[in-house]
Amino acid sequence: MRAVVFEGLGGPEVVKLREVPRPVPTREALLVKVHATALNRADLLQRQGEYHVPEGQSAIPGVEVAGTVEAWGEDVKGFTRGQRVFGVVEGGGFADYCLLDQGMALPIPSGFDFTEAAATSESCLTANETLFTLGHLQRGQAVLIHAAASSIGTTMVQMARHVGATTYCTVGTRRKVEAVRALGADAVFDHREQDFVQEVLRLTGGEGVPLVMDFIGGAYLERNLGVLAHxxxxxxxxxxxxxxxxxxxxxxVQRRLQLKGSSLRLRPLKEKREVNARFRQRWMEVLAMGGLRPVIHARHPLEDVNVALGEMEANRNIGKLVLTLGRNDSHA
Structure with a gap:
């Protein structure tokens, strides 16, 4: 099968499309014929040598796929050949075929094509887990979402609005400000032109917000603490x-603040299945009813993976960058 591989570490020159052996399903895994897959920041960091693939996982990039079931391991139950599925994988997504654990596989909602499904799983699982399982976001509360034009950020805005929360967001360009406003965010700040701490405190009467979703890390930590409510x-x-x-x-200590970290790929498979189950229970019906949709920046054929990686590296994307393999328009 074809697969994207990184032959060394560095820039676009290390990215190659090669013929590699097709994976063989393990006892609880599905073999999925990939119709679409999506980029994540970890793929770019892996190419640059700043992200190390966890032991036992595929070195082929790509952590979410959408496609059809081709085969399965001996302990798999409840799936049929040709069934449309999507989900988070432990690497290997940038390829014609990929293994998907049965506990991570989700049925593609009617009305979703393969590209939309591929753009959904990682963003939705992460957004649900961080906003609600860790952040306990409730109706009527406010949340500050950084990097709100990213794939996870655009999903968070939609989820928070769906439950009746107020959304304050930061982005890095005027174009992204308008895009996030179009999703229904209550206020969007261009961090190059506005001080988000001052703006949030102004909008909350000096109280701050009960929840902050941060993708930036150390550079924002002190300011994020300054915008948190008691x-x-x-x-x-x-x-x-x-x-x-x-x-x-x-x-x-004085304000009894909480700091929590989140990671999906580094968690044991049992915990990943639990994360997946929580998302499925809360959001699959919403997806099917059209109440939550992935924001897709662009679709590129697998052969143009370097174009897509370049878009992400330049931070131009609003929402997901999707790679397509063959026909991806089927809703059957």
């Missing part, structure tokens, strides 16, 4: 700019 919670979803920083611990 007993507020900061969830670190990513570390795009700063793996470490100094922090005022007294502020955390």
């Amino acid at each position: 007993e507020g919670c900061l969830v670190l979803v990513g570390l795009l700019d700063g793996m470490s920083t100094q922090v005022d611990l007294l502020r955390i």
Whole structure:
């Protein structure tokens, strides 16, 4: 089968499309014929040598797929050949075929094509887990979402609005401001032109917000603490700019603040299945009814993976970058 591989570490020159052996299903895995897959920041970091694939997982990039079931392991139950499925995988998504654990496989909702399904799983699982399982977001509360034009950010905005929460968002360009406003965000700040701390405190009468979703890391930590309300919670979803920083611990103690971290790929499979089950229970019906849709920035054929990686590296994308393999328009 064809697969994207990184032959060394570095820039676009290390990205190759090669013929590799087709994976063989393990006892609880499906073999999926991939019709679409989507980029994540970890794919770019892996190419650059800044992300190490967890032991036992595929070195082929790609952590979410949508396609049809081709075969399965001896302990798999409840699936049929040709069934349309999507889900988060442990690497291997940028290929014609990929293994998908049966506990991570979800049926593609009617009305979704393969590209939409591929753009859904990782963003939705992460957004649900961080907003609600870790952040306990409730109707009537407010949340500050950084990097709100990213695939996870655009999903968070939609989920928060769906439950009746107020959404304050930061982005990095005027174009992204307009895109996130179009999703229904209550306020969107261009961090190059506005101080989000001042703006959020102004909008909340100085109280701050009970929840912050941060993808930036150390560079924003002190300011994020400054915008949290008493007993507020900061969830670190990513570390795009700063793996470490100094922090005022007294502020955390006095205001009883909470700091939580989130990772999906590094978790044991049992926990990933639990994350998947929570998402399925809460959001699959909403997806099927059209109440939540992935934002897709662009679709590229697998052969143009470097074009897609370049878009992500330049931080131009609003929502997901999707790679397609063959026909992807089927709703059957």
